[in-house]
């Protein structure tokens with residue numbers, strides 16, 4: 001069992017007040033807070049060790065480069081990737097998906113080829129494929145979750161035709177909390193020669209991930225949800241796909257030689273990392289991932305299961321609250337609307353007055369909102385530092401909303 005008081009003590013921001021109330025931070029699905037070790041690492045990287053990477057031969061450049069490159073190994077360990085050479089750094093999942101779209105899919109997919117995706121996807125895992133639809137006539141094939149929010153792997157596989165070139169799925173819905181059995185899907189897809197892209201933005205925060213076991217071709221993570229800095233992230237890419245990819249962004253670092261009439265590329269992964277990267281962001285992400293691995297991903301998942309069960313029980317007691325997504329094994333992410341006219345934004349504003357931070361809106365998942373028949377929801381998303389007492393604070397604040405708006 002994790003000592004949650006000790007975990008919380010590592011997050012300076014958690015001891016602040018908001019609107020005169022102790023902060024109850026339940027917006028982890030949007031972005032997580034940062035532990036002291038990450039703040040210290042950023043401070044040291046800028047204050048004592050800073051220089052550009054991969055360029056200078058001087059001492060600081062060497063230290064910076066070593067610290068930055070060491071994170072590739074950390075990410076590989078965190079994701080169960082066989083080699084750090086299969087890890088490309090990004091600024092987050094949005095960049096990863098665009099890299100895959102421009103670098104791998106655009107040169108390969110032709111008019112009439114199909115991409116299967118679920119209506120639960122975040123826009124980051126939709127728009128790059130819409131580009132291919134608009135520009136190249138690629139067809140997007142949508143699969144829906146069932147009434148509980150579960151996505152049946154068989155439904156995904158039944159959507160596959162002989163024109164399917166790619167399946168792009170989230171492993172964990174940022175709105176419903178549903179965990180998708182991506183392993184079954186990826187293994188079946190691989191047998192049929194279909195490329196799989198997994199959005200691990202949420203899953204990697206809440207559960208252990210092993211890309212070798214999942215069997216996917218691409219797996220994207222984003223540092224800011226993993227208790228690390230914004231503007232950091234990484235994508236695991238299977239070596240066969242890496243070899244097939246053309247560069248996405250052009251500039252420094254991704255080249256070997258440039259002449260007036262010709263250019264040759266650096267080897268992967270640097271072939272896909274143009275320009276000065278997010279040096280300190282990446283180093284900070286490395287500290288965050290080490291911190292998570294030290295806590296233990298099983299321990300984190302275990303604590304969040306306790307929170308999920310308690311929150312589920314408490315929220316079910318509010319018979320005027322409509323929780324979206326009732327998957328048994330969901331993560332501790334609860335999207336809800338209130339009976340009556342209250343808009344999600346109004347609810348979120350009242351909660352904020354009580355110091356409770358939640359997200360209100362479409363959560364960058366408009367196809368899912370359409371599927372659910374709502375325009376917006378409020379979302380309380382829990383992280384490793386949250387407590388049962390904070391569930392109680394949320395419930396009290398929701399009761400106040402009900403009193404105000406009912």
Ligand code: PLP
Pocket residue numbers: 029030091092093094095122124125170172173174199201202221222223233364
């Ligand atoms: N995918 C999912 C499931 C997300 O929840 C998010 C962020 O909300 C993203 C992708 C986008 O990630 P990033 O902020 O790194 O671009």
